[in-house]
Amino acid sequence: MLYAWVHGVKRPPLERGERTVCDCGGQLTAVIPVENVRHWRHKAGDCDPWSEPEGAWHLGWKERFDLSCREIALVDPATGERHRADVLCGVGTPQPTVLELQHSSISEEERVAREAFYMKAHRMFWLVHIHNEANFNGYSFGFSLDFGSRTYQLNGHTYAVMRWMGRSKQFIEKWKRAAAHVFFEFQGNVFYLASESVSRRLGGPLKKGEFALCHLARDDFIRAVHGSP
Numbered sequence: 764m765l766y767a768w769v770h771g772v773k774r775p776p777l778e779r780g781e782r783t784v785c786d787c788g789g790q791l792t793a794v795i796p797v798e799n800v801r802h803w804r805h806k807a808g809d810c811d812p813w814s815e816p817e818g819a820w821h822l823g824w825k826e827r828f829d830l831s832c833r834e835i836a837l838v839d840p841a842t843g844e845r846h847r848a849d850v851l852c853g854v855g856t857p858q859p860t861v862l863e864l865q866h867s868s869i870s871e872e873e874r875v876a877r878e879a880f881y882m883k884a885h886r887m888f889w890l891v892h893i894h895n896e897a898n899f900n901g902y903s904f905g906f907s908l909d910f911g912s913r914t915y916q917l918n919g920h921t922y923a924v925m926r927w928m929g930r931s932k933q934f935i936e937k938w939k940r941a942a943a944h945v946f947f948e949f950q951g952n953v954f955y956l957a958s959e960s961v962s963r964r965l966g967g968p969l970k971k972g973e974f975a976l977c978h979l980a981r982d983d984f985i986r987a988v989h990g991s992p
């Protein structure tokens with residue numbers, strides 16, 4: 764986790780050896796890597812079993828939201844299950860929204876589990892970082908992008924239907940099945956992945972390996988997380 768409360772201030776660690784306490788009551792110690800992002804580490808294991816190592820990509824996106832919206836611990840009152848939303852906006856409004864920032868690949872089971880937890884009481888967005896670090900998704904996605912062949916206008920937005928050019932369609936099919944709204948970030952661009960219901964309005968159901976995207980400005984994406992249509 765990148766932030767913790769220290770003497771009433773929510774912030775990253777400033778120096779080696781610094782200590783504080785997490786919302787969960789666990790002891791936290793400062794980690795100040797030379798190359799990577801400074802963060803807090805639980806002494807006895809993270810209270811969020813879904814926690815993953817975070818780098819510059821996570822930090823950059825979290826910093827685009829108010830500090831009060833970043834890393835919000837949520838507890839299911841029925842089960843006591845505890846997780847930390849990367850970003851939570853609109854608390855107290857009719858449409859509180861959890862944004863999950865996904866840099867590493869996750870299994871379908873984990874995607875489903877996270878959606879089930881967060882969507883009990885929130886709208887949910889995924890922002891999936893597409894890159895080539897541990898796979899070739901970046902190349903596949905880059906080759907797939909085609910906003911010139913099959914375009915459709917829907918609700919004032921331009922959608923384009925394209926084909927996944929990678930060998931395996933597993934990545935794109937997994938995200939097409941998501942219950943939450945899925946956005947991809949690729950080389951600084953943000954794309955909304957058409958949900959099943961949107962796809963059906965774009966000339967019929969999509970075939971395996973086909974998907975539809977709508978390109979949007981980063982500021983429009985941030986406004987959407989804040990609840991704008």
Ligand SMILES: [Zn+2]
Nearest residue numbers: 785787789810
């Ligand atoms: Zn904790």
